[in-house]
Amino acid sequence: MDNARLLNKSNSTAAQFIRYVFVGGGATVVQWGILVLLKEAFGINANLANAVGFVGGLVFNYIISSIWVFDTSSVKNKAAEFSAFALIGVVGLLINQGLIWLFDKALTGKDLFGGIIPQNKYYLVGQVIATGLAFFWNFFARKYLLYNKTEEKQ
Template sequence: MGRVRKLIEQLMKFGIVGVIAFVIDYGLMNLLLMMHMHNILATSISFFVSLIFNYLASMKFVFKHRADMARWMEIAIFFTSSFIGWIINEVIVWISTSWMPHDSMYTMHTQYVIWTNIGKLVATAVVMVWNFVIRKWLLDDTHTNAMNRLRSDENKLTEEELEAKREKSFSHRLGMWSIEHAPFGWK
């Protein structure tokens, strides 16, 4: 039960960090939209501001540093996955208003803001799932235990089996490669 509790605590921390990042993202986006900024530019700016907060908070409070991965690789994975998340975000927001007239940010401002917010809500849900899965898989040092925690007691892997699984995992091999190739001691 202790491991399930830790997973639930991690999900709660991820959720709290996500809610704060959401408030930053939405607040800034809507402030920029009220100034008649194009929704793609507004959502890009707000996304990247909240991303900086999310990175700092996630690496401090949610995910543990992997001893088998260099910090530069953690940062590269975080920002690469975030870049993909940003593209997903922008495509969904663009779709949400692409059917409106070109000048709708001025002539239909209220509807433009509403549809942008609807698109942003959908994008937030999709990107949140993407971020958690990719970061849990590649950045969290406890990922090999995650599925084992959910197994019944008679089906759980032994410590030796877990260690063998961890050593064969893509994230471990990537991490070890990053340590071997860390520029100027960025381990």
């Protein structure tokens, strides 16, 4: 794959996936930054802090994805496009929230990691697992449900 296909918009799924890794990484930094800041500095519940972080990451992801990752939306109205983009993201958030809750609440009190990870940081383990699962869901759902133009013939 040449650099031009990676840098310029393309309907190539491989090029879009690679660009989405960078965009998703940036959105993850935004989401995690807000999550950890709110949880650690302000003592806010991990699920609430994660939801606020999700909104920040979602906005970042939408702006950069619509500029750089996906070529053409199947939805022409920008408000409807953002709503569909967000709805797909909400499914990822539900995956994320469920795993954060599991590790922050349901598994607290259990010594899962032999003391290597303090129990009050288990929510971060859930966040790591959820980030991977949500990443794949978000990319493929957005690619095939929202930005579903067929690939260009090369």
